[in-house]
Every structure is written in structure tokens, then in C-alpha cells.
Amino acid sequence: MSISIKRNCLLLLALPGIALADPMPVTTHSVGTSHIDNTVLSVLGLANLTTTTPLPFELTLTSTFDPDTIPSFWAFNDGGEVTIDFRIGSQAYRYAGSATSSVNVYNQSPTTYAYSHYIWFDKQGPSEASYTVRFSHTLYYLPGSLGLSDPLMPFRADEKDGLYGYYTIDAVPTDPDVPLSWQMSSSNTNAALSVQVGVVPEPASFALLAAGLLTLGLRRISG
Numbered sequence: 652m653s654i655s656i657k658r659n660c661l662l663l664l665a666l667p668g669i670a671l672a673d674p675m676p677v678t679t680h681s682v683g684t685s686h687i688d689n690t691v692l693s694v695l696g697l698a699n700l701t702t703t704t705p706l707p708f709e710l711t712l713t714s715t716f717d718p719d720t721i722p723s724f725w726a727f728n729d730g731g732e733v734t735i736d737f738r739i740g741s742q743a744y745r746y747a748g749s750a751t752s753s754v755n756v757y758n759q760s761p762t763t764y765a766y767s768h769y770i771w772f773d774k775q776g777p778s779e780a781s782y783t784v785r786f787s788h789t790l791y792y793l794p795g796s797l798g799l800s801d802p803l804m805p806f807r808a809d810e811k812d813g814l815y816g817y818y819t820i821d822a823v824p825t826d827p828d829v830p831l832s833w834q835m836s837s838s839n840t841n842a843a844l845s846v847q848v849g850v851v852p853e854p855a856s857f858a859l860l861a862a863g864l865l866t867l868g869l870r871r872i873s874g
Contacts, residue, residue: 674715674716674717674718675715675716675717675718675726675803675805675848675849676713676714676715676847676848676849677713677714677715677716677752677754677768677802677803677846677847677848677849678711678712678713678846678847679711679712679766679768679788679790679844679845679846679847680709680710680711680712680788680844680845680846681708681709681710681788681816681817681818681837681842681843681844681845682707682708682709682710682842682843683707683708683837683841683842683843684705684706684707684708684837684841684842685705685706685707685708685739685818685835685836685837685841685842686705686835686836686837687700687702687703687705687706687739687835688833688834688835690822690833691820691821691822691833691834691835692739692742692835693776693777694774694776694777694782694784694822694833695737695744695784695820696744697739697742697744698742700740705841706739706740707738707739707740708737708738708739708740708818708837709736709737709738710735710736710737710738710786710788710818711734711735711736711737712733712734712735712768712770712786712787712788713733713734713735714728714731714733714750714752714754714768714770715728715731715732715733716728716731716752716754716803718803723800723801724755724756724757724801724802725753725754725755725802726753726754726755726801726802726803727751727752727753728751728752728753729751730749730750730751731749731750731751731752732747732748732749733746733747733748733749733750733752733770734746734747735747735770735786737786737820739835746772748772749772750770750771750772751770751771751772752768752769752770753767753768753769754766754767754768754769754802754803754848755767755802756793756799756801756802759791759792759793761795762794762795763791763792763793763794763795764793764794764795764797764799765789765790765791765792765793766789766790766793766799766802766846767787767788767789767790768787768788768846769785769786769787770785770786770787771783771784771785771786772784773825776822780824780826780829781824781825781826782822782823782824782825783821783822783823783824783825784820784821784822785819785820785821785823786818786819786820787818787819787820787821788816788817788818788844788846789816789817789818789819790808790814790815790816790844790846791814791815791816792813792814792815793808793812793814793846794808794812794813794814802848803848803849804848804849805848805849806846806847806848806849807845807846807847807848808845808846809843809844809845809846810843810844810845814844814846815842815843815844816842816844817836817837817838817842817844818836818837818842818844819834819835819836820834820835820836821833821834822834
């Protein structure tokens with residue numbers, strides 16, 4: 652076997668290891684209707700609302716994690732880059748920057764898993780007060796067939812897989828002398844959720860890459 656083919660074959664064997672060493676993105680998403688908390692809206696810099704009727708919302712949370720430094724069932728990233736996109740009614744909030752993130756998977760029953768995704772950071776709110784703002788998704792009844800031994804195993808799931816859950820946004824004053832907190836959330840029955848961990852490659856992707864590398868090797872020989 653020529654050196655070119657050997658080199659290409661070694662590259663093919665190394666691809667799974669390279670993929671596992673890359674930072675692992677986690678994206679959770681929810682859409683539905685939510686009740687309103689005007690303190691939370693004010694902390695996010697959104698306008699207060701007078702309605703008591705639940706409003707349409709959509710929330711997408713994206714974090715990245717290092718798969719080589721996680722304990723089982725939990726993963727943390729302190730100060731990593733995150734993206735938050737939140738829409739409530741006609742208003743929108745977006746955050747792209749550093750924050751603390753965590754994900755957790757655990758057995759909800761002998762045949763199902765639960766999965767949680769949290770992002771939190773400090774920000775200035777009304778009247779120059781400082782708050783810790785935490786966004787989260789909690790997903791229940793992920794099918795046991797996923798075989799989730801840790802929260803960064805690549806997979807996708809949504810309501811078609813039988814899962815359901817809710818989102819929350821918490822605003823807590825950073826001043827320990829102010830023992831208050833405020834929350835906005837959906838319920839288990841008025842939100843559709845999904846989760847995607849990593850990029851789940853299509854089976855054809857590696858086959859096409861393998862064919863391309865072998866073709867290059869054969870061309871080297873024939874040349």
C-alpha cells in the first residue's frame with residue numbers, strides 16, 4: 652500500500668476521535684404560550700405589559716462544552732460563549748456573550764430520561780440594581796432507547812419522540828440583603844420543546860469523505 656493511501660486511511664480512522672475532541676454544542680428550544688412577569692421583563696430591558704393572558708413565546712438556548720472535562724451526568728462551562736434568543740409577544744431579547752452553562756441528564760424512570768439546560772449571568776436591571784438572570788429548559792420523557800450515559804452524547808429529540816417540559820427565566824437580586832426572586836415560565840402542557848446535542852452526522856457523510864480520500868490516493872498511484 653502506498654504512503655498516500657496509508658496516510659488517508661489513518662486520517663479516516665482519526666476522524667471520530669477528532670470529532671469527539673471538538674467543543675460540543677448543546678441547543679434547546681421551546682415554543683408555546685407563557686405567563687408574564689413584568690419584573691423579569693424589566694430586567695431584560697423589555698417593556699412592561701398589562702395583559703394577564705398568556706402570550707406566545709419562543710426561546711432558544713445554545714451553549715458549548717468541553718467533552719473531555721465532564722463528570723458523568725453533568726457538564727459545566729464557566730464563562731463560555733452562549734447565545735440566547737427569546738421572543739415574548741411582539742418583543743424580542745437576544746444575548747450573545749459569556750455566561751455560565753450547565754447540562755444534566757438523569758433517569759426519570761427505568762425507560763425514560765430527563766434533561767436540563769441552564770444558562771446564567773449577572774446584568775444590571777432597573778434602578779441600577781444588579782440581578783442574576785437564569786434561563787433554563789427542562790425536558791422530560793426522553794426515550795430510553797437513546798442510551799444517554801452522559802449529557803454530551805450526540806442526539807436529537809423533540810415532541811414527536813414523546814418528550815415535554817417547560818422553560819423558565821429567573822431574576823434574582825445579587826444583593827444578599829434582598830431575599831426576593833421573580834420568574835416567568837411555561838407549563839408542561841403549553842410548550843413544545845426540542846434538544847440537539849452536537850451534530851449527528853448522516854451515515855452518508857463519512858462514506859462520501861472516505862470515497863473522496865481513497866480517490867485522491869488512487870490518483871496519486873495512477874499519476
